[in-house]
Amino acid sequence: MVSEKEQEVLIDIQNLKFEYGTNVNKILALDNINLQLRKGEFLCVLGPSGCGKSTLLKLIAGYMKPTSGVCLMEGKPITGPDWNRGVVFQSPTLYPWMNVRENVEFGPKMRGVSSKEIEQITTHFLEQVKLNGFGDKATFELSGGMKQRVALARVLANYPEMILMDEPFGALDALTRGNMQTLIRDIWKENNSTIFLITHDIDEALSLGTRVVVMSKRPGKILKEFNINFTNEIFNNKTKHVMYNQEYFDIKNEILDIINNQTEE
Numbered sequence: 001m002v003s004e005k006e007q008e009v010l011i012d013i014q015n016l017k018f019e020y021g022t023n024v025n026k027i028l029a030l031d032n033i034n035l036q037l038r039k040g041e042f043l044c045v046l047g048p049s050g051c052g053k054s055t056l057l058k059l060i061a062g063y064m065k066p067t068s069g070v071c072l073m074e075g076k077p078i079t080g081p082d083w084n085r086g087v088v089f090q091s092p093t094l095y096p097w098m099n100v101r102e103n104v105e106f107g108p109k110m111r112g113v114s115s116k117e118i119e120q121i122t123t124h125f126l127e128q129v130k131l132n133g134f135g136d137k138a139t140f141e142l143s144g145g146m147k148q149r150v151a152l153a154r155v156l157a158n159y160p161e162m163i164l165m166d167e168p169f170g171a172l173d174a175l176t177r178g179n180m181q182t183l184i185r186d187i188w189k190e191n192n193s194t195i196f197l198i199t200h201d202i203d204e205a206l207s208l209g210t211r212v213v214v215m216s217k218r219p220g221k222i223l224k225e226f227n228i229n230f231t232n233e234i235f236n237n238k239t240k241h242v243m244y245n246q247e248y249f250d251i252k253n254e255i256l257d258i259i260n261n262q263t264e265e
């Protein structure tokens, strides 16, 4: 078995700094970020509000360029958005004039995939997000959780190497949120995806991630990383949820202390 350290690096961020604005209105959002994401990792990012989590995601997505430093994917600088990096936001950004199926088909169509293949891809991913039978529905007919599943299927339909998620379950009720966490964990495992997920919820980070990164208040820096295995233990133990143990509570308390120290200062 290949150890985590030996897994291929997908995203390599070196000495990254990002400033919004110009001259007197400059805001330093991120400072000296060094982070590597390996293929198959599920990385969760925690940090106080406004610390630059979304900024980091947008830089990896290619929506913006670093002020200094580099952000590489498979050794090449990220210069703009790409199908290879799919983004899921807190509010699902679906096309309201298209039905569910058409929303999922959109990406493969734009990429010139054949009609037969598009049909197979769409059916497969609607099934994977448990929306089979809902293809003909208009998006306004769906609940928040269902919309978010369409958004996820739409990203998956492009077979991205990297899935970036910005508080994807933040607007959902607790029950739907739990179901979505199980869904994304299963999809990550089944598709062997690489995921970068931002959350405010420490339990969500600990129950999904194989690594958790905790950031400082603005300008965001990486304060501490935790390599964890609670998400894999769910599969190993064939349970539906994390088995809470002393290690879990110790890590949770340590993260809480780090974040509270940031907000009190």
Ligand SMILES: Nc1ncnc2c1ncn2[C@@H]1O[C@H](COP(=O)(O)OP(=O)(O)OP(=O)(O)O)[C@@H](O)[C@H]1O
Pocket (backbone or CB within 6 Å): 020, 021, 027, 029, 047, 048, 049, 050, 051, 052, 053, 054, 055, 056, 218
């Ligand atoms: N377009 C922008 N122009 C100027 N400043 C911005 C812009 N977008 C974000 N910022 C500032 O940059 C900092 C980092 O913002 P960012 O949205 O990345 O933080 P965050 O950690 O994702 O916040 P939250 O957890 O509240 O979503 C904040 O101080 C924010 O006000």
